[in-house]
Amino acid sequence: MKLYYENAYMKEIEAKVIRIDGKNIILDRTIFYPQGAGEPADTGVIDEISVIDVRSVGGEVVHVLDKDPTFKEGDVVKARIDWQRRYRLMRMHTALHLLFSVCGKILGQNILVVGSNVGEEKSRVDIHLNGSINAKLRTKIEDECNELIEKGAEVKIWWDPDKPNFRWTQIDEMVKIPCGGLHVKNIKEIGRMKIVKRERIGKNKDRIEITVA
Helix, strand or coil: CEHHHHCCCCCEEEEEEEEEECCEEEECCECCCCCECCECCCCEEECCEEEEEEEEECCEEEEEECCCCCCCCCCEEEEEECHHHHHHHHHHHHHHHHHHHHHHHHHCCCCEEEEEECCCCCEEEEEECCCCCCHHHHHHHHHHHHHHHHHCCEEEEEECCCCCCCEEEEECCCCEEECCCCCCCEHHHHCCEEEEEEEEEECCEEEEEEEEC
């Protein structure tokens, strides 16, 4: 059971160990998010043994430990994520969605995301657009994002009823974006967003790097 989709704010649970393969652990339920949607995997501990990676393999969430487990299959263990890291990644990821929506609004065109990466210190989105984002537009986009963050707006997330395992994310009434990542409930939680870099990476492609504080 993927509890991170039911409540991204859960920090600690008890779970049953279903299978052990060396340092790879599968639980009957988990709050650990596996790498995906441009977002890195959670870290944390299972019964105080460090989880250094989390992967999705064949629909199962595999927790990779830094050493052999002391527990066995069938045991009930305590699983705890590194919440400060998770929450920052959630804020970063939501900020990228906001940035994309604001870019489309200000540039007045149907831009496309052609790449993205969520990081703890910096995150980036690569967009395909007509023209380029100059210094004046960069400032306007950043200011608009921070004005919206200050006002606050709900982040809506739902599964598509017509497409199995297809998940939508939408900030207020802005553009809806397919995404399997984790987000904050309200953009006010992002804090202040800053564009730290803008560069041209190809024909009609701009890369924008941001951070949040």
